[in-house]
Amino acid sequence: xxxxxxxxxxxxxxxxxxxxxxxxxxxxxxxxxxxxxxxxxxxxxxxxxxxxxxxxxxxxxxxxxxxxxxxxxxxxxxxxxxxxxxxxxxxxxxxxxxxxxxxxxxxxxxxxxxxxxxxxxxxxxxxxxxxxxxxxxxxxxxxxxxxxxxxxxxxxxxxxxxxxxxxxxxxxxxxxxxxxxxxxx
Amino acid sequence: xxxxxxxxxxxxxxxxxxxxxxxxxxxxxxxxxxxxxxxxxxxxxxxxxxxxxxxxxxxxxxxxxxxxxxxxxxxxxxxxxxxxxxxxxxxxxxxxxxxxxxxxxxxxxxxxxxxxxxxxxx
Numbered sequence: 001x002x003x004x005x006x007x008x009x010x011x012x013x014x015x016x017x018x019x020x021x022x023x024x025x026x027x028x029x030x031x032x033x034x035x036x037x038x039x040x041x042x043x044x045x046x047x048x049x050x051x052x053x054x055x056x057x058x059x060x061x062x063x064x065x066x067x068x069x070x071x072x073x074x075x076x077x078x079x080x081x082x083x084x085x086x087x088x089x090x091x092x093x094x095x096x097x098x099x100x101x102x103x104x105x106x107x108x109x110x111x112x113x114x115x116x117x118x119x120x121x122x123x124x125x126x127x128x129x130x131x132x133x134x135x136x137x138x139x140x141x142x143x144x145x146x147x148x149x150x151x152x153x154x155x156x157x158x159x160x161x162x163x164x165x166x167x168x169x170x171x172x173x174x175x176x177x178x179x180x181x182x183x184x185x
Numbered sequence: 186x187x188x189x190x191x192x193x194x195x196x197x198x199x200x201x202x203x204x205x206x207x208x209x210x211x212x213x214x215x216x217x218x219x220x221x222x223x224x225x226x227x228x229x230x231x232x233x234x235x236x237x238x239x240x241x242x243x244x245x246x247x248x249x250x251x252x253x254x255x256x257x258x259x260x261x262x263x264x265x266x267x268x269x270x271x272x273x274x275x276x277x278x279x280x281x282x283x284x285x286x287x288x289x290x291x292x293x294x295x296x297x298x299x300x301x302x303x304x305x306x307x
Contacts, residue, residue: 090246096265098267127264
């Protein structure tokens with residue numbers, strides 16, 4: 001199948017739909033969600049899916065092979081795109097200690113796509129900032145907050161539950177500073 | 186493949202986890218925070234390959250994550266694992282249930298710093 005010219009959202013939907021068609025439940029997580037929500041302000045090359053059931057890998061390989069993806073180590077590559085697919089992420093979809101409800105599929109150009117909500121996407125990025133002090137992840141969380149409506153109270157509650165209130169305050173300070181800078185320009 | 190040191194350890198969660206080695210690896214992770222395969226293999230008395238296989242399975246399941254430091258791959262509990270707190274609580278209970286001598290073996294080697302050149306107490 002030709003995948004040239006597809007946006008990340010469309011490509012993710014094509015992959016997700018094919019996996020769902022084969023009986024898997026697949027949820028898009030990680031940097032690709034940031035890319036979709038931050039409207040091109042961030043570039044990722046990974047389509048990270050959390051997939052269940054985990055059965056034999058050959059079933060997933062069959063599904064992805066129908067789209068032209070072939071395995072390369074633990075990822076799947078396609079000649080038409082630089083994006084790679086990773087389906088090795090363990091179920092359930094979670095952000096830190098919080099297990100997420102499986103998102104309902106959305107329709108994207110006729111394909112089903114399940115992906116983290118903007119709020120969960122922010123939490124997902126903040127996990128890396130909270131636990132590994134990853135500044136890139138903080139930047140990604142901020143980009144999503146600047147571009148989309150997120151449940152900041154929910155993020156605050158979740159941060160406290162993760163035992164990360166000081167770092168949550170740091171995130172809020174940085175976000176406020178960026179919002180002001182955006183207003184000025 | 187096991188040797189004498191592994192046979193002298195008690196496994197409490199082994200039936201639940203499907204492997205005594207996995208239990209001991211998890212207990213080492215709990216008490217040390219960071220482990221690497223070769224040291225675990227030597228300490229637990231298992232073949233390096235067996236330890237690596239368990240660590241890889243735990244990593245695939247999202248329970249631990251790894252990163253390279255030099256040529257050594259170090260493993261830690263993953264903060265992204267949603268059942269980490271519950272797992273740590275279970276492991277703590279298992280650790281408490283071990284005979285004192287065995288429990289203390291999970292607390293070695295010493296983790297607090299000691300000035301270079303100062304001999305370690307025997």
